Amino acid sequence: xxxxIVFPKxxxxxxxxxxxxxxxxxxxxxKLVAQTxxxxxxVEKSICIGSIGCSVFIYxxxxxxxxEAPHGRAPAVATGVKRAKPDKIVFTYQGDGDLASIGLxxxxxxxxxxxxxxxxxxxxxxxxxxxxxxxxxxxxxxxxTTCPGGRCRERExxxxxxxxxxxxxxxxxxxxxxxxxxxxxxxxxxxAIANAFKVQVDKLGFGFVxxxxxxxxxxxxxxxxxxxxxxxxxxxxxxxxxxxxxxxxNQ
Amino acid sequence: xxKRMFVKGNEAVCWGALAAQCKxxxxxxxxxxxxxPEFMSKELPKRGGVFxxxxxxxxxxxxxxxxxxxxxxxxxxxxxxxxxxxxxAISYMAGSELPGVIVxxxxxxxxxxxxxxxxxxxxxxxxxxxxxxxxxxxxxxxxVQEAYDLTIEAFNLxxxxxxxxxxxxxxxxxQMKEPITPKxxxxxxxxxxxxxxxxxxxxxxxxxxxxxxxxxALAAHNLKLAKKYEQMAQEEVRFEEFLTNDAxxxxxxxxxxxxxxxxxxxxxxxxxxxxxxxxxISLFPFPKEILLSLAKAGxxxxxxxxxxxxxxxxxxxxxCKFATTDFYGHLPGNLPTPNDFEQPILNSLEx
Amino acid sequence: MSKYVDVIIAGFGGQGVMLIGxxxxxxxxxQGLNVTxxxxxxxxxxxxxxxxxxxxxxxxxxxxIIFNPLSLIAMNRPSLDKFQPRVQDxxxxxxxxxxxxxxxxxxxxxxxxxxxxxxxxDKLGNLxxxxxxxxxxxxxxxxxxxxxxxxxxxxxxxxxxxxxxxPDNAKALQTGYDYAQNQGTV
Ligand SMILES: Cc1ncc(C[n+]2csc(CCOP(=O)(O)OP(=O)(O)O)c2C)c(N)n1
Ligand code: SF4
Numbered sequence: 203x204x205x206x207i208v209f210p211k212x213x214x215x216x217x218x219x220x221x222x223x224x225x226x227x228x229x230x231x232x233k234l235v236a237q238t239x240x241x242x243x244x245v246e247k248s249i250c251i252g253s254i255g256c257s258v259f260i261y262x263x264x265x266x267x268x269x270e271a272p273h274g275r276a277p278a279v280a281t282g283v284k285r286a287k288p289d290k291i292v293f294t295y296q297g298d299g300d301l302a303s304i305g306l307x308x309x310x311x312x313x314x315x316x317x318x319x320x321x322x323x324x325x326x327x328x329x330x331x332x333x334x335x336x337x338x339x340x341x342x343x344x345x346x347t348t349c350p351g352g353r354c355r356e357r358e359x360x361x362x363x364x365x366x367x368x369x370x371x372x373x374x375x376x377x378x379x380x381x382x383x384x385x386x387x388x389x390x391x392x393x394a395i396a397n398a399f400k401v402q403v404d405k406l407g408f409g410f411v412x413x414x415x416x417x418x419x420x421x422x423x424x425x426x427x428x429x430x431x432x433x434x435x436x437x438x439x440x441x442x443x444x445x446x447x448x449x450x451x452n453q
Numbered sequence: 454x455x456k457r458m459f460v461k462g463n464e465a466v467c468w469g470a471l472a473a474q475c476k477x478x479x480x481x482x483x484x485x486x487x488x489x490p491e492f493m494s495k496e497l498p499k500r501g502g503v504f505x506x507x508x509x510x511x512x513x514x515x516x517x518x519x520x521x522x523x524x525x526x527x528x529x530x531x532x533x534x535x536x537x538x539x540x541x542a543i544s545y546m547a548g549s550e551l552p553g554v555i556v557x558x559x560x561x562x563x564x565x566x567x568x569x570x571x572x573x574x575x576x577x578x579x580x581x582x583x584x585x586x587x588x589x590x591x592x593x594x595x596x597v598q599e600a601y602d603l604t605i606e607a608f609n610l611x612x613x614x615x616x617x618x619x620x621x622x623x624x625x626x627x628q629m630k631e632p633i634t635p636k637x638x639x640x641x642x643x644x645x646x647x648x649x650x651x652x653x654x655x656x657x658x659x660x661x662x663x664x665x666x667x668x669x670a671l672a673a674h675n676l677k678l679a680k681k682y683e684q685m686a687q688e689e690v691r692f693e694e695f696l697t698n699d700a701x702x703x704x705x706x707x708x709x710x711x712x713x714x715x716x717x718x719x720x721x722x723x724x725x726x727x728x729x730x731x732x733x734i735s736l737f738p739f740p741k742e743i744l745l746s747l748a749k750a751g752x753x754x755x756x757x758x759x760x761x762x763x764x765x766x767x768x769x770x771x772x773c774k775f776a777t778t779d780f781y782g783h784l785p786g787n788l789p790t791p792n793d794f795e796q797p798i799l800n801s802l803e804x
Numbered sequence: 805m806s807k808y809v810d811v812i813i814a815g816f817g818g819q820g821v822m823l824i825g826x827x828x829x830x831x832x833x834x835q836g837l838n839v840t841x842x843x844x845x846x847x848x849x850x851x852x853x854x855x856x857x858x859x860x861x862x863x864x865x866x867x868x869i870i871f872n873p874l875s876l877i878a879m880n881r882p883s884l885d886k887f888q889p890r891v892q893d894x895x896x897x898x899x900x901x902x903x904x905x906x907x908x909x910x911x912x913x914x915x916x917x918x919x920x921x922x923x924x925x926d927k928l929g930n931l932x933x934x935x936x937x938x939x940x941x942x943x944x945x946x947x948x949x950x951x952x953x954x955x956x957x958x959x960x961x962x963x964x965x966x967x968x969x970x971p972d973n974a975k976a977l978q979t980g981y982d983y984a985q986n987q988g989t990v
Binding site: 273329331 | 481482483484487490491494495504506508509510511534564565
Binding site: 628632714715716717719790791 | 826829830833838839840841842843844865866867868869870871872960
């Protein structure tokens, strides 16, 4: 039988090894974005807004024009780029600390203004880069280095559901939550990311995809255990699916 | 003797804060000071205190503003990029005369820089940092014991002057471990009841603010602040002198760099070179008088910093009547060792 | 002259160099000495070596970071290559001869001890005790603190989770100490 590669490496993805920990799904998320940019033929007009987190070195892997934004400010920087160059395709790639904590104002207003940009949001329920502190998406009961007794609803509130929140805003044209923990979900994720770019191309409004992802290192789990946690703990609280879709067929 | 503890600089700051009866901590993760929020999240609640991981440094600093307005001892900490975000609230605290304690474990910059040690935030710390005409009281520990002692001091001074106080360390101080001897300081906050907000019961209501629109009001307010800074200059100057008496050359260096230079100086002394060290501990108020008197005595000067030249301007200003200072800047991105400073010191000595 | 020693302890991440650095420093503190310990992370952590510097002295300590140390514990080859040339003449070298060829030691210049720490630890039933074997040898070679002080310090640096391993760690310290005493320098 001839081997068939079902998940080929996009050309826009650099040929260098990534610095991510074993089992980290940032790499998968990068690949999905890269694939979408190629499929939609957007590579040469894309401008990426990097954020501050483990994905800070995204420019080493995703070979498109990239600017580094201060922690949490990527949607504001994206607004600036897009307003200055409306014919470019502008997207941010942000973690949950970056987007849902320090950058909450920027993401909400960017979406609410209906900026024609796409946001790829990686939710791994912790601050990865700084060593596993609590994030706004940390699950109730989950132990981190700054909630050593576990996140407590009364003290720290419940994990923010960003995809739903963004979907509720007038300027949003597409909002979905996906996971990359199995092939089925991976395929859906691919489609969601494509949609989040298509609404930008069609000038329909703001596009948003939340990707549930592992952080085995800070979860203190093996990659396999971490992947299981996505299914067993995260998806029940963070349901997958499209929360808004203004693309042609759904209008 | 009390039993010594073996702790990181970051932890020493926390132990100092606990000893000073800090009741609230507000923070946001950033390397290289994460030990502070992590420690406080564990230890403060046990002691009836409050730990909040804020959504940002902007929020953390404003939580601090709120807590200290109620008269409670409180603290926030961060490292360079996060300290930039705290500047708004720091300016408001200075303007509103509020005693917040802010810890900066300085890392390399500008922008995201790196996570290694640096003294790139000297200007930001000592010249105000945020908008408006104000100063922080800035203390720069060189040892872990000092990090502990000066944190206790920071709370006392913040309340004495009703002014924000900053502890300026770096990634070296934060990460290194040394023994500290704990203390049991006496805390006197009896004054607090004269200004804090705790509900206008049996007294007229109070306002804590920084807005002064009436004719002449802001000028008067600024002059009042200036008087405090003058009093600080009279009473709060701190420095360490090391082998300065017979020295031909005085090296001026603060914080971690100050103590690293000390080893260089010991070595050069063994080879017969007459060099000494002046290590400013309070960066504001700056130890001008001692520098002036050393300059008067005919010494040569070399300022060494872990940046491309910031404190050197204050040194030069202090000694300008009698001397000039050379400068040597260690670049961020690599750990300074005593060897790095040998040749620069010899060069200045031979000039 | 007053008592003073400084040491760079270096190896792969995971070889426990930070732990023995802490342990040595703690023991020295309990002996009433001044001491500093600084871990060095950074880009080196990812691929190659992890290291820490411990400075111990009767006098107040200046720099916690040392370029030319008086001694070195090298747990692997990259650490030896990087730090051996920096060790001062007549300094002490503890070399992990389980992973590094002993002939690489600059024995004309240094008091070099080749200790097969992995084998010795393995014999004790736990390869992860190799770091303790190395420290035991170091304590013998320098005499900076009594071995008993190091053993006494164990409960203060080993997390309570591993408290049951303290006797094994003490045994490993003793093994390294005895080995260095019996074999002497290379
Ligand atoms: C103003 C500011 N505060 C704090 C930091 C430190 N910092 C770097 S990355 C990060 C958060 C990373 O978490 P997340 O966004 O969840 O991304 P992940 O690393 O998990 O992918 C923080 C707080 C910073 N760089 N700038
Ligand atoms: S710390 Fe977590 S998010 Fe960061 S690279 Fe490792 S696994 Fe990925």
